[in-house]
Amino acid sequence: MNYLAHFFLDHTDPRPHFTAGAMLPDLGRSFGKGYRIQAIYLPPQTSAQQLLHHLNAGVERHHHADKLFHTSAFFRRHFELVKSNLYKAQLQSIPKYTYFVAHVLLEMLIDRLLMKQHPHLCDNYYNALLRTDTMVISRYMQLWGMPKEEALKFTGHFELFCTNQYLYHYQTNAGLLYGLERMYQRVMPGYFPEKDKIRLEACIAACEEAMEEDLPLLFAPDGIFRNSD
Template identity: 80%
Template sequence: MNYLAHFYLDHTDPRPHFTAGAMLPDLGRSFGKGYRIQAIQLPPQTSTQPLLHEVNAGVARHHHADKFFHTSAFFRRHFELVKSNIYKANLQSIPKYTYFVAHVLLEMLIDRLLMKQHPQLCNHYYNALLQTNTAIIGNYMQLWGMQKKETRQFIGHFELFCTNKYLYHYQTNSGLLYGLERMYRRVMPGSFSENDKQQLEACIAVCEQAMEEDLHALFAPVGMFGKEDW
């Protein structure tokens, strides 16, 4: 799942540092290769620092939710739909890694639909992140294994994410495709042609409609993402 879907699962949780922890694995991947952030065993001396434990709980929650999402009927059904539509479009700008593009686009579309169905959700998300103490995030990342210089760069990346609020760009096709193109460049150089962008917009229209009719099935099952299971 992408950023906003993770927040939606626990949007009633009042802990900003838990919210930040739940987005760190995704932020790590956008920061650079090799930053696969997992929950850690915090040292005993952190027992008096509850905010560090909230961050760690958020990271653990992220991976728990992803595990259930990737084995859900919703994911299997709509991943195949997105992937098949991209294959049928025969996009020249995407010669390989179609499964990667389909996966990323699916998760982006879920965030877009959540914004459409819950207009204040994204605003609440960014407000929660802006309430965090970046020194706590930095401390956690050093405990995770980052060096001080890397940590400063990572905190800058976190602050940019919070202030740029780029998730709002998902609301337009141009913004969504810009984000998708940037993600694809991590695995393949180049950019999407105008013709391929038009083909992708047609794919988005078909897949978004199908997902909107079915989105409730992803979040509705009791216990599917339940905290009692992790």
Template identity: 35%
Template structure:
């Protein structure tokens, strides 16, 4: 799951919703620093209720990922997308197809959530603006094995960039995927992949209810 998939049911609980974003924020600022479930669990009993709430959000992120990646819809789509991408990539680049297939499902699901609720993106970013970024960083430092000093800087930049809004456009989505490819040191995806994203988008749209079933319980 991606940012909105984790958070969209919890926007009335800002520090919990922010906690669901921490593992993904770490992928941006410190990929080797992991906010694992076992690190977050003790902090759910913290005396500061907002810190405890943030830790519960981190726990929810891991719970979400666990069930999401085991759904039949995710397995079906990510496998099919990997096959599609492998056929579209230049010779010798097929090794990245599985990774692209995996994250394409997650990013496109965020786009579908925005289609379903046109106010979702504004509500999400407004919620983040209400956070005390320094307090979020302090809470994260109780969970992460290595200290963070850039999360409080990242959060305003994350809000200002509004890059989740770009997921609605196939060309812009390919650019965002390439940002991920750069971070994990994989070759960039060619422009020839853009038309495929439109097909993949429709497949995720058709399977969205199945992908979201567990969060709707």
């Protein structure tokens, strides 16, 4: 799942560092190759270490939720739908790794639909992240194994994520396609020409309509995420 979907699962949790922890694995992948952030061992919680434990709980929650999501009927159905629509579009700018694009687009569309259905969700997400202590995040990343200088760069990357607030751009097709293009450039160089963007917009419309109907079932109180915290 993408950033906002992870937040939506626990959007009533009052701990901003838990919210930050739930996005660290995704942020690590965007920071650089090889940063696959997993939960770490921490000694028993004390008042001085409480925020580190909140971060760690968020990281653990992220991976558990992803495991449930990627084995769900919702994911299987809509991943195949997005992938088949991408193949049918015969996009010249996506000659390979269509499965990767389908996976990314599916998760981006979930975030977009959550913003549409819950207008204040993204505001609340960024507000929670802005209440975190970046020195605590830096300390956590050092405990995870990052050198100190690299951990400071990572917290700068975190701060940039919080100030750029690019998730809002998912609300427009232009913003969504820009984000998708940037993600694809991680595995293939190049840009989406206008002709492909038009075809991608048609793909987005078809997949989003089907997904919107099923999305409440994915996050239902008695759905796959019940009692999973």
